[in-house]
Amino acid sequence: MENSTPNHTEDPNKPVPPIETDYEKHKENPGPAPTVNEPDNEGAGQAMKWIIPIIVVVLLVVYFLFFRNNVSN
Template sequence: MENSTPNHTEDPNKAAPPVETNYEAHKENPGPAPTVNEPDNKGAGQAMKWIIPIVIVVLLIVYFIFFRNNVSN
């Protein structure tokens, strides 16, 4: 870890720099990188709607096979 004093100060009232499109021209003071927009058309919900019922059925089968007769009176 470096032992140096931070020399970066940012004025909260100053507007943010625009999104960077030409990094080579602004190497000393680049703006933020452009965002990546990826489609989210196959989220976890598609898998969960199949996995959860299957897990519940398997657990019910295990319960009825191994633990159904272990109930104390």
């Protein structure tokens, strides 16, 4: 992170510009871009439900087979 003073300040009492729909018309003072709502019909959560437990089991097996008896006293 840079240690510089910000050059951009906004007045909190100033009204927010409307969401931009015609960029060419408001090139000099554009408003915020509209949000994109994408459906989450093939999310990574479905795969993670199976991948994470399998990885944990494999790592536990590796630990108990190779590293459990290597503890130094």
